[in-house]
Amino acid sequence: MxxxxxxxxxxxxxxxxxxxxxxxxxxxxxxxxxxxxxxxxxxxxxxxxxxxxxHPAPQLVQKDALVADDLYTRYMKAFQALNAHRAACGTCTDAVTCEAGAPLDERFTRLQDAYRARQSKQR
Known part of the structure; x- marks a missing residue:
């Protein structure tokens, strides 16, 4: 056949x-x-x-790649927002964050931890 x-x-x-x-x-x-x-x-x-x-598209691989890319994008935007705030703020440094910059620093730290955790799982 x-x-x-x-x-x-x-x-x-x-x-x-x-x-x-x-x-x-x-x-x-x-x-x-x-x-x-x-x-x-x-x-x-x-x-x-x-x-x-x-050529069937592997759905899970594409979906995971999009999720990882979205996490990286949010992580980089949080980094840019925090750096922009630190450049404009007179009291913020790498070690000290003002009250207005605290939420930006917290968001950046949370996204950085999530991104690094995902990277370590992929290795």
């Missing part, structure tokens, strides 16, 4: 990727497998299968 167009496309794609890793992109076997993979993927497309059928 022949493979479905999607399974055939995935199988040839995996073979081409393995050839590229082991032999390099310039090797004739790699180039041949890449051409076959493109041809099989085109036939799958013509049969009504779309790219996301051949």
């Amino acid at each position: 022949p493979l479905s167009p999607i399974r055939a496309a995935r199988a040839v794609q995996i073979l081409a990727a393995r050839a590229a890793l082991t032999c390099g992109l310039a090797h004739p076997a790699t180039r041949t497998l890449l051409a076959v993979a493109a041809s099989v993927a085109a036939r799958a497309w013509e049969a009504g299968h779309r790219v996301h059928d051949v």
